[in-house]
Amino acid sequence: MSGLHPLDFRLMAMSQFQILTMLCQTAASTISSDLSQFLTQQIITNQALSLQVFKAQVIALVEQMQATTLANVKYIDQLVSQVILNSQIMSALNTNSYLIANPVVSNYYIQHGQYYVGDYTASDALNVNNTACSCTHKSSCAFQAGLYNYSIRPASNEISLYHPSPPPMFIVPGMMVGCLPHDSMLQSTLECFYNRSCLDLIGISQAIIPLNATVSSRFQVNTTVNTMFEQLFVETWQNSSNFIYYYNACHPEACSYTYTQRGNFLYTMTMLFSLIGGLTTILGILVPLLVQFFRRLLLKCQGEAIATIENDPAGRQLFYFS
Structure with missing residues (x-):
């Protein structure tokens, strides 16, 4: 157990920097893993995509990967925090809870x-x-x-409220302390680390x-660590795709395209005359052929004779052809 005040930066600094290191490592490993999987x-298509459609699909896939990665990391981090809170795990720094001796029953209880x-300034302790x-x-x-020059633990009648009074020797700009190093680090900024003093x-x-x-950075000096971690500490995502490689891999045997255009009067008349001219040509070829076919069929039917046998009263057989 440290003798430093619970609000003292020195009490939680080492744990917070370890947390910051773990957050950076988590972001780097997550990005590497998700990029490898991505x-x-x-991209499998039954037809070769145009350059515009190809770029749009790639951008959509990349944005989906980014959103999924960020959401998963945020969900896992919040889940761990909730498990620690609901499990009532006591911090080794005694910042979220600590044991108090009960001399009446010679026992301890958790406070x-x-x-x-709210905000606090060193010049005004109240x-x-x-x-x-x-x-x-x-x-x-x-x-x-x-930074405090004294060690103090709240008395039992103070309901474990950590008082910032008397005021500290120095307020560390942007740095927060609290129940757990993880959560207080996420709410902190790194603005102190931009100043040599x-x-x-x-x-x-x-x-x-x-x-x-x-x-130049997308993250300002007073940006919280939580905001940067939710973006995985990434300044920019660069999308690099090559349409030529994609097109050569598809190797289409033929390409075709269609376009829709509203026809005018001249176009309609041209199409109508073309249709009539086409029908005239087709009929000019088919009609003579059909006439010859039916003519031959008619002649064939007229040339065939059907024999009929009849008996006359004299007992003779007569043959008729029709």
């Missing part, structure tokens, strides 16, 4: 910590709201971190170079 996918809600956030129901309770005050080695605030 690159195994294939949950509470943090003020400049906080009366509202308090309890670690019993939320693990995201957090307060501004500072701030790094000196919290005891960071001169070998550590401050971050450059002038570098």
Whole structure:
């Protein structure tokens, strides 16, 4: 158990930096895994796509992969936080709860910590709201971190409320402390690490170079770690696709296209005359053939004779042809 004040930055700093390292490693491994899986996918089409359609489909697939990756990481992180909260796991730093001895029954009971809600300035120790956030129901309770020159634990009649009074020697800009290092780190910003003076005050080695605030970035100096983690610390996603490779892989034997156009009067008359001319040509070929066919058939029917045998009264047989 540390003797530092629960709001002291030095109490939680090491754990928070370990959490930040794990968040970066999680983001890097997640991106690498999802990209490897994404690159195994294939676009299969029964017809060759045009360049515009190909680019649109690739962009849609990439955006879907990005959204799914970000949603999965956020869901898993929130799930872990809820499991820790509902399991009532006690932090080794005693920031979310701690044991209090009960001399009456020679036993111990768990007391949950509470943090003020609101902004605080070192010049005004009473400049906080009366509202308090309890670690019993939320693990995201957090307060501004500072450096204190004393060690204090709340008395039993204070309902475990961590007071920022007397004021700290120094408020660490952007850094938060609270129930758990994970949740307070997510609510923190890294603005202190852009300032050499701030790094000196919290005891960071001169070998550590401050971050450059002038570098172009989608994340501002006061962006929370949670916002950056939800974007997996990615500045930009670059989509690189090659339509020529796709087209050569498909290797179509033939290409065709259709277009729809509204016809005008001239177009209609041209099509009508073409149709009439086509019918005239077809009939000019078929009619003589049909006439010859029926003529031959008629002549054949007229040339065939049907013999009929009859007996006359004299007993003679007569033959008739029809």
